[in-house]
Amino acid sequence: MSQPHLLLGQTLAFTADPFAEGLSAARHEHRGAVLVEGGKIAETGPAAALRARHPDVPVTDYGEGLITAGFIDAHAHYPQTAIIASWGKRLIDWLNSYTFPEEMRFADPAYAAGIAARYFDLTLTNGTTTACSFCTIHPESVDAYFAEAQRRGLRALAGKTCMDRNAPDGLRDTPRSAYDDSLALLKRWNGHDRLTYVISPRFSPTSTPEQLEAMGALWAEHPTCRMQTHLSEQVDEVEWVHDLFPEARDYLDTYERYGLLGPGALFGHAIHLTGRERRVLKESGASLIHCPTSNTFIGSGLFDMEGLVDEGQRIGLATDTGGGSSFSMLRTMAAAYEIAQLRHRALHPAELYWLATEGSARALQLEDRIGNLKPGLEADLVVLDLASTPAIAQRADRAEDFWEALFPTIMMGDDRAVQAVWVNGKLAT
Ligand code: GUN
Ligand code: ZN
Numbered sequence: 001m002s003q004p005h006l007l008l009g010q011t012l013a014f015t016a017d018p019f020a021e022g023l024s025a026a027r028h029e030h031r032g033a034v035l036v037e038g039g040k041i042a043e044t045g046p047a048a049a050l051r052a053r054h055p056d057v058p059v060t061d062y063g064e065g066l067i068t069a070g071f072i073d074a075h076a077h078y079p080q081t082a083i084i085a086s087w088g089k090r091l092i093d094w095l096n097s098y099t100f101p102e103e104m105r106f107a108d109p110a111y112a113a114g115i116a117a118r119y120f121d122l123t124l125t126n127g128t129t130t131a132c133s134f135c136t137i138h139p140e141s142v143d144a145y146f147a148e149a150q151r152r153g154l155r156a157l158a159g160k161t162c163m164d165r166n167a168p169d170g171l172r173d174t175p176r177s178a179y180d181d182s183l184a185l186l187k188r189w190n191g192h193d194r195l196t197y198v199i200s201p202r203f204s205p206t207s208t209p210e211q212l213e214a215m216g217a218l219w220a221e222h223p224t225c226r227m228q229t230h231l232s233e234q235v236d237e238v239e240w241v242h243d244l245f246p247e248a249r250d251y252l253d254t255y256e257r258y259g260l261l262g263p264g265a266l267f268g269h270a271i272h273l274t275g276r277e278r279r280v281l282k283e284s285g286a287s288l289i290h291c292p293t294s295n296t297f298i299g300s301g302l303f304d305m306e307g308l309v310d311e312g313q314r315i316g317l318a319t320d321t322g323g324g325s326s327f328s329m330l331r332t333m334a335a336a337y338e339i340a341q342l343r344h345r346a347l348h349p350a351e352l353y354w355l356a357t358e359g360s361a362r363a364l365q366l367e368d369r370i371g372n373l374k375p376g377l378e379a380d381l382v383v384l385d386l387a388s389t390p391a392i393a394q395r396a397d398r399a400e401d402f403w404e405a406l407f408p409t410i411m412m413g414d415d416r417a418v419q420a421v422w423v424n425g426k427l428a429t
Contacts, residue, residue, distance in 0.1 A: 009062035070129025080322030216259025292335035316363025
């Protein structure tokens with residue numbers, strides 16, 4: 001058990017969803033404190049009160065630094081770390097030209113281990129304390145990810161990407177091997193330490209109906225796992241799915257009919273949805289994962305944040321590394337802001353920050369563990385410098401309130417804004 005420790009600084013927590021409750025859902029303390037003990041958040045409140053109650057506990061004073069829950073990236077592809085920012089293609093070409101050749105390399109466990117270490121170095125220096133990642137078809141790629149996360153004490157989610165068609169030789173499994181390998185991996189990792197296994201058919205175009213059915217059966221047998229895939233990212237992709245599954249009512253139905261829908265189902269992108277898909281998604285309790293830097297980078301389209309929130313959909317936020325163009329959840333919040341602006345809705349900084357923390361935690365069904373500054377939750381924290389560059393500092397200096405001081409860091413911040421990261425109650429960077 002780690003010793004108690006008191007962190008002082010500005011603090012930001014949420015008592016409710018700001019999309020529903022407005023600004024009264026946010027609690028900002030200018031001189032706040034977080035007491036960390038045994039890997040958990042033990043207490044939060046005004047610094048003076050906590051110091052008086054715990055006079056002998058060691059203190060780290062971050063001054064004007066902002067202490068919040070660490071960022072939660074609800075959809076990523078860690079094997080695409082080395083090919084992030086590859087120029088000039090749309091989804092299917094981009095997969096064939098850059099992604100599949102790189103993913104082929106993960107048959108080598110040493111290569112997978114090297115990229116997993118690099119990936120967590122990058123996410124942590126960006127203040128991300130939990131990521132939910134696809135791996136490759138190789139079980140070794142899953143072992144590399146979870147072993148590295150476990151070594152660092154991280155809460156992490158991932159699964160073997162399953163594909164049995166429309167992928168090159170060497171990057172296809174079968175319905176049987178996808179089931180068997182995923183089963184062996186979930187037995188090895190799911191629920192161990194802070195790790196959750198995610199059953200991961202890549203998307204309908206690269207799985208036969210037989211494989212989707214096998215994945216649905218596996219999830220029904222192991223309901224504590226999550227299930228992740230992609231849904232309606234690009235218009236061409238949606239048309240391709242109609243050709244591949246002529247019997248399906250729509251793209252979502254290719255998952256629904258095989259048992260791949262329900263609470264704990266995570267659908268990346270979800271841009272070009274029909275009315276039926278939206279209704280069924282809402283009723284099912286599934287989560288939609290917004291990947292804004294990816295949607296602009298690959299030219300996918302504009303996620304309907306306002307409409308989907310109004311319908312009561314469960315929404316998380318994600319980088320989609322390396323279709324996304326950044327490891328930073330600050331950059332990701334900025335892109336979400338810009339996409340919503342193009343649909344004439346200005347997301348408030350409280351809404352953006354909530355999406356990157358508690359919203360993603362709820363999407364991953366982990367809000368009872370992570371995603372907020374709340375006693376009893378795990379102590380995964382980020383400390384932000386709200387004046388990390390001259391451009392940000394001069395704008396923040398003019399701020400009339402806390403939100404105006406935070407917004408320049410959301411819009412212009414990156415890893416330079418990340419002053420410290422605490423993982424499971426211990427200083428990580
Ligand atoms: N759809 C299927 N696979 C992928 C992927 O790796 N990245 C993105 N952005 N979309 C996908
Ligand atoms: Zn993706």
